[in-house]
Amino acid sequence: MSAILVINSGSSSLKYSLIDVELGHELAAGLVERIGQETSPVQHKVRPAPTTGAAPTMLGATYESERPIADHRAAFAVMLEQFAEHGPSLETTPPAAVGHRVVHGGARFFAPTLIDADVERNIDELAVLAPLHNPANLAGIRAARAVFADVPHVAVFDTAFHQTLPAAAFTYAIDAELAREHRVRRYGFHGTSHQFVSESAAAFLGRDLAGLRQLVFHLGNGASVTAIDGGRSVETSMGLTPLEGLVMGTRSGDIDPAALLHLARRAGYSIDELDALLNSRSGLKGLAGRSDMRDILAGREAGEEASTLAFDVYIHRLRAYAGSYIAQLGGVDVISFTAGVGENAAAVRAEAMATLGFAGVEIDHDRNAERGRGIRRISTDDSRVTVLVVPTNEELQIARQTAELL
CATH class of the missing domain: 3.30.420.40 (ATPase, nucleotide binding domain)
Structure with a gap:
């Protein structure tokens, strides 16, 4: 071909x-x-x-x-x-x-x-x-x-990889008939990247994909994490839209829905204004005025309070999802970081994994600090969980899937 x-x-x-x-x-x-x-x-x-x-x-x-x-x-x-x-x-x-x-x-x-x-x-x-x-x-x-x-x-x-989510994972606890009528459920996104990274991680380790419990953190301006069991997506952080879940560059991620009702009632926000707030003026940008993690890290190094808080909120959410998904999987074998932040921000990886020793995660800080182009291991040799940096390639994955279909 x-x-x-x-x-x-x-x-x-x-x-x-x-x-x-x-x-x-x-x-x-x-x-x-x-x-x-x-x-x-x-x-x-x-x-x-x-x-x-x-x-x-x-x-x-x-x-x-x-x-x-x-x-x-x-x-x-x-x-x-x-x-x-x-x-x-x-x-x-x-x-x-x-x-x-x-x-x-x-x-x-x-x-x-x-x-x-x-x-x-x-x-x-x-x-x-x-x-x-x-x-x-x-x-x-x-x-x-x-x-x-x-x-x-x-x-x-993008949503196809997440069609294996069980009903317990994709169902929102709202009126069932209303949800069916308006197709309100979790769909998940970044599926092409999550699939590529999980398959690449298994190949790199020489392990059978079907026997691996994996977490993949796709951390770019948009960010999501997926729990993958035997090559199948079983839980993912984005929902009906790419807004739910992790803190992102300009998107809020998880927020109490009542906060939006409060802003509508007390501050007079319209639906469109709330949409713009959550998608364009929230996340890192809303917390620190800058959406690029490189700027947040520089501000944190300089002792800026807003950047430090933005970083801490970002990490807090990563740890919360990691712990939750490890529980859903019953343990984890491989954790991979990908996309712009995941591949390049050593501080994000180190802090996100810092509290996961209970699950068998042990980061080698020298390996984590090294920069490289290909797949690389950043966990210690003795770590029960392998932690990797895996450059994503959604274009190659799309090309492969196109070829396979034909």
Whole structure:
């Protein structure tokens, strides 16, 4: 099979990768940002196709430009232009298929799915559950199908990996009929990343995935943790939307629902204002005025009270979920950290694990402080629980699932 083109279409961005699935190599990747604004930055990176057996190398040449890009169809045209000008040529060797990231599949989609008009309609209907994500995902799908009409297109859903959640885990304790009518339940997100990391951890350790109890912390601007038993998601922190759970860059995570009623009654907040508060003005940003963990860590080092509190709240929530999920699993064999914060913030990893000695976790602080690109162990050799840093690769996972379906 020739390379697979992976499309991740966001509300104002288009991220793409051309991946040789057999070799596990990214041949080219790019990003178009600020779609619909006055000017849109465009970045395209290229690496010559490696030979069989060659070690993976970083993407090489980078090409950057700026221009106004009106919508996702125009962004897709710019992507094609980048491939034509800088390679690899999609005209000479068109992709074997196009894999699309779709955030919300509801309870309808539990596996990679070949896209047709009916699937498009379902993704559109599910936009009520992910209004910031599904419409953008669908715009990317439609733009891609218009250009690559003769190759299969596959949707890979963020929620699909969590379709194995037991009813006790996905059910909210509200009026059952109302919940069914409006599809109110836990769906979970970051599933593609959680699946990739858990499978990569098992392969790295040479262990059978079916015999492992794992926790995966996906800590980026958005953050979630998943309990994985034998390769199956059995509990996850995000819920109906990606708002529930851990403290995030700009999102609150868990909060007493009555606090929102209180703000509506006493401060006059509307539904839209509460939505903006919880999604855009909360989390680290709400606590310390900055959403980037690097800024929080710098502020903490400088003795800033707000940054110190933000860090402490962040860690408190991580520990709370770790303890809860270890209890649900009946113990844990492997804990993995991934995404921007998880892969790069040694202080976050160290503090999150500091109280888990009772569960068999023992961190090697020298290993934890070391930086590296690949999978690495940060627990001691004597630790009963293996703790890893596992770089995520959602694009490769989408490409693999696309190839497997076809």
